[in-house]
Amino acid sequence: MLLTDSHAHIYAEQFKPDRDAALERAALAGVTTIVMPNIDHTSIDVMLETEARHPQQCFAMMGLHPTSVGKHFERELYQVEEWLGKRPFAAVGECGIDLYWDKSFLAQQQEALRIQLNLAKKHQLPIVLHTRDAFQETADLVEQAQDGTLRGVFHCFSGTPEEAERAIKLGFMLGIGGVATFKNGGSDKVLPGLGLEHLLLETDCPYLAPVPHRGKRNEPSYLPLVAHRVAELLQKDVEEVAEVTTRNARELFNL
Template sequence: MHYTDSHAHIYSEQFKPDRDDALRRAFDAGVTTIVMPNIDHTSVDVMLETEANYPERCFAMMGLHPCSVKQDFQRELYLVEDWLNKRPFAAVGECGLDLYWDKTTLPQQQEALRVQIGLAKKHRLPLVLHTRDAFQQTADLIEEAQDGTLRGVFHCFSGTKEEAERAIKLGFKLGIGGVATFKNGGAAQFLPGLSLEHLLLETDCPYLAPAPHRGKRNEPSYLPLIGLRVATLLGKTEAEVAEATIRNAQALFKL
């Protein structure tokens, strides 16, 4: 079986000592394609270097993470736009809203997301959305901007059945990661009954390692554990989940 990891920070500093080994483990585990979200200007060089070292395997996005929306966020957005004008990317992201770490920057985060929604439309690229403690506010902005051309994924989705249905109605996929394997991760509440056509698999490595690796550094080779959990909850085979989620990722990101 083959898998696509639709959201992995494999370029992260945490992989500096053994990035090549981690990627080799991923490929050996059947994870043949990895899509990498950008954070801000500090992550661009190493992300693009990783892409260059693994062509047709690792694909870069371009965007500004909501936790990097600081006083200089407009300068960061100019850099995002400049990069999008320079060369192809798989998506605009990761972008969105995060009210877990800092609620005081919500207006700036909303402005940054609106700008990146506009860039996604302009470049006809999908949006990869980060929505920590902010699903409703993020979905409201997407709904406001949805003209039939916006598409993308609510990454690391762990919301309610109603939120899942709203995201799908907005034309977006759900990114299912390691949280789905946690005992109280919520996946058992929203996943059953959903069609595979709406789902992507992701690790969000080095964060949120699936059980039984919870609390350790996550890596793309653990993606089949997430696929197995999704298959169990949906009453499907692992192969059905792997094939459908690869197909969904290829269509969304134009891989």
């Protein structure tokens, strides 16, 4: 059973002591492909170093995370644009809107997302969207930018059936992670109505570890727990879930 972790911060500081070992555990668990979202200028070097050390397993995106958007976000986006012109990346991301931590930079977050949506179209890349407490605000901007060429994923999706339908109508996939295993995560009300062709699996490690590891550091080797939960909710064989979601990820990210 081969799996793709479509969203993992395996380069993060939390993995500094055992990053290589964590990647080995992932491979042993069948997680042969890991797509890494960028955060801001501070994460680029370590992310690209991780990719260089594990070129068959780890693939980098390039973007600016909404929680890193502040007064000087244009400087950050200049670096994103420069990097996108230098070499191939799997996607633009992660980017989007986050109103959970701070609402004071909403206008800047919206502008940063508009710019990155245009970069995704310019470079013909998928875009990976972060929408914490901001699905509608994010989807509105995607809808305005959608010209038939935009594609990507609403990562860490834990919204309503109506939001899932809207994302799919916009031509986007849904990233399903550890929240699907939480007792009150809400996935039991959404996933049974969806086809596998719309789903990617992800960990978002080191965050959002699935049950029974909830509250601990998450890692890609836990992805089979998400796959089993999705299989249970969709009443499918876990092998089919692994096969289809891996194919979805490879096609979306051109891996």
